[in-house]
Amino acid sequence: MTDMNAESYVTEDGRTIGGVIMEMKNITLRFGGVTAIQDISFDIREGEIRAIIGPNGAGKSSMLNVISGFYVPQEGEVWFRGRRRAKMKPYQVARQGIARTFQNIALFEGMSVLDNVMTGRLTRMKTGLAAQALWFGRAEREEIEHREKVEKIIDFLEIQAIRKTPVGRLPYGLKKRVELARALAAEPALLLLDEPMAGMNVEEKEDMSRFILDVNDEFGTTICLIEHDMGVVMDLSDRVVVMDYGKKIGDGTPDEVRNNQAVIDAYLGVAHD
Amino acid sequence: MIYREAGDFKTSYREDSQTFPIKLDRRAYWTLMVVAFAVVPFVINDYWANAVLLPFLIYAIAALGLNILTGYAGQVSLGTGGFMAVGAYAAYKLMTAFPDVPILFHVLIAGAITALVGMAFGLPSLRIKGFYLAVATLAAQFFLVWLFNKVPWFFNYSASGMINAPERTMFGAAITGAEASAPARYLFCLILTVALAWIARNLTRGSVGRKWMAIRDMDIAAEIIGVNPLTAKLSAFAVSSFFIGVAGALLFAVYLGAVEVGEAFGIQKSFLILFMIIIGGLGSIFGSFAGAAFMVLMPVLLKNVLVDGFGWATDLAAHFQFMIVGALIIVFLVFEPHGLAQLWRLAKEKLRLWPFPH
Ligand SMILES: Nc1ncnc2c1ncn2[C@@H]1O[C@H](COP(=O)(O)OP(=O)(O)O)[C@@H](O)[C@H]1O
Ligand SMILES: [Mg+2]
Secondary structure, eight states, rough: OOOTTTOOEEOSSSSOOEEEEEEEEEEEEEETTTTEEEEEEEEEETEEEEEEEEEETTHHHHHHHHHHHHOOOOOEEETTEEEOOOOHHHHHHHTTTTEETTTTTTOOSOOOHHHHHHHHTTTGGOOHHHHHHHHTTHHHHHHHHHHHHHHHHHHHOOOGGGGTBBBBGOHHHHHHHHHHHHHHOOOOOOOEEESSSOEEEEEEEHHHHHHHHHHHHHOOOEEEEEEEOOHHHHHHHHHEEEEEETTEEEEOOHHHHHHHHHHHHIHHHHHHH | OSSTTTTTTSSSHHEEEEEESHHHHHHHHHEOOOOOOHIIIHHHHHHIIIIIIHHHHHHHHHHHHHIIIIIIIIOSSHHHHHHHHHHHHHHHHHHHTTTOOHHHHHHHHHHHHHHEEEEEEEEHHTTOOOHHHHHHHHHHHHHHHHHHEEEEETTOOOTTTOOOOOOOOETTOSSTTTOHHHOOOOOOOHHHHHHHHHHHHHHHHHHHHHHHHHHHHHHHHHHHHTHHHHHHHHHHHHHHHHHHHHHHIIIIIIIIEEEHHOOOOSSHHHHHHHHHHHOOOOOOHHHHHHHHHHHHHHHHHHHHIIIIIIOOOOOHHHHHHHHHHHHHHHHHHHHHHTHHHHHHHHHHHHHHHHTOOO
C-alpha cells in the first residue's frame, strides 16, 4: 500500500508523484444567482494525473477556468508552487507554466497546424520587435530552435502529415490533437484538459488516452483533466475529484471514489441508469 | 510539369520557412528585383513615374501597413487616410524645420511619429471590437483631417492652408521639389517599399506575426497561450501606423508635392487602401502589392481603353470604374476573402499538378 500523504511516493507503474503543486482552498464562484462552485478545496500533486468528474453542469469547466485565471472566484485562495496567486490575467497564468485545452476547441482557424503549435511557444520566445524586423541573426536562430522543439511534439502526437494544413480544414478529432500539441508546446508545469475525449469515437479515445499517459510519463507533466467517460477516468487518473451541483462529493483514488456511497448515489447511480 | 516543388526538397527548417519555397518563384522574384533596380531607372519618364510607378509603390506601403493591422491582427480601421495625413504633416514640419537633414530621415521620423499617434488611437481597441472599432477609427479619420485644417501651425501659417514640399535631397540628388527627376523619386520610393515589404514579411513570419494572428483568430485562446492583448494590439497599431505614416509622407513630399489635407487624405483614401487589401488579399504581403497594383492600374487602363480607345466621356469611364470596384469588393468579400493572392495561389496549385491533375 502506498502512503499518499508522504512528501512524494512512487506509483505502482513506477512514476514518481511529488508534493503539492497547485492547491485550491475553499473556492466559491457565483454567476449572479447561480453558484457554480461552492466551497471546494482540493490539491494537485506534481507528476500526477488528476481527474475532475461529475455530471453536466456540475461546475467542472468553471473550476478549470478558475485555475487558468478566466474566472476570479468570489471566495477562496489559489496556491501555485507554494505561493498564493494574486489577481492575475489569463496570459499571466499561462506565463507561470499553466497550459490548457478547451471543451469546445479554441484553435486559430486561419493558421496552419504548424503555426498553431508554434504559438504554444510564444511565452518562451524573447526576440524583440526590432530584431524580428531584421530577421537574420537572433530572430531566425530563435525561430529554428523553437521549430525543432515543436517538430518533436508534432512527431510525438503523430500529426506530421497535416503540418501545413490550415486548422479550419481538419476533422474534429484531429483538431483536439492539435490543441493538445499547442498546449504541450508550452512545456507546461501543469496541463489542464477540459474533456479531451468528448465527441470522439472509441479508437480516437484510445489514441488520446495513450497520448495523455505518454505525456505524463515521458515529460513528467502534471495533468488535471475533466472527463465524462468513467472507464477512461478510472484507467487514466491517479486521483479523482467528484463534483455535483457545484459541491465536492468525493476525492481520492479511483477505487476509493468508486466505492464512495455519496458518489455512487449522485453520479455513478445516475450514469448507470 | 515546369512549375513544381517535387524534387525541390527542404532539408532544413531554415529552407522550409524561406519566403519563396519554390525555385521558380525565387527566380521570378530576383529577376523582378534586377529589372526594378537596374533597368527601370534608365527608362522611366515622368508619365510612368506619376501615373503608375510612384502611386503603386507608395500605396503598396500603405496597403502593407493596413494589412498588418486588419489582415494579420484583425483590427478593422477606417482611419488610414488620417494616419497618412499625420505622416505627411510630420514630414512637412520636419522638412521645413531641419532643411539640411537628408530626406530619408524626415520620412522615417514621420513614420515613427505616426506610429505613436496610431498607438494612441489604438488604445480603444482593447475595449471595443469589430464594427465599434471601425467607427472609432472613423472618428480618428475626421478628427485628424479637421485638426490639420484648423490649426495653422501644422501648415506653417501658409495663406492657402496647403503644404508644399520644398526641395530636399539624398546623396546630392533632389528627391522632392520641382527639380526632382523621375528616376531619383522612383528609386527613393522603391528602396523604401522593398525594405518595408521585407520587414513586413519578417514580422509576420515570426513570433510577433503569430501573436497578431492569434489575436485575430481568437482573442480568448490567444490569452491562454500567454499573449498579452494590450502589447499585441498596440504593436500592430504601431507597426501599421509606421508604414502608413511613411506612405503619407511619400505621397505628399515625393509624389504630389503640394497637398490640401481633406482632398489628399480624406475618407476616400481610407476606403481606397481598404479596397486594396480586400481585393489583393487580407493577411498577405503579396496581396498588398496585388491590390495596390490593381487599384492604380485599373483607372489608367480604363482611361486608355474606354476614353482614348472607344471615345467614352471621362466621367462615364469614372462611373464605370466605380461599378467595377464595387462589384469586385462584393465578389471578393463574399466568395474569396483572401483576394487576388488566393486566386494566384490556387492557379499555382493547379499549375503544379499540370498536366496530371491527380
Ligand atoms: N460564464 C457563465 N455565466 C453564467 N453561468 C455560467 C457561466 N459558466 C458556467 N455557468 C454556470 O455554472 C454551472 C456550471 O457550469 P460548468 O462549469 O460549465 O459545468 P460542467 O463543466 O461541469 O458541465 C452551470 O450551471 C452553468 O450554467
Ligand atoms: Mg464542462
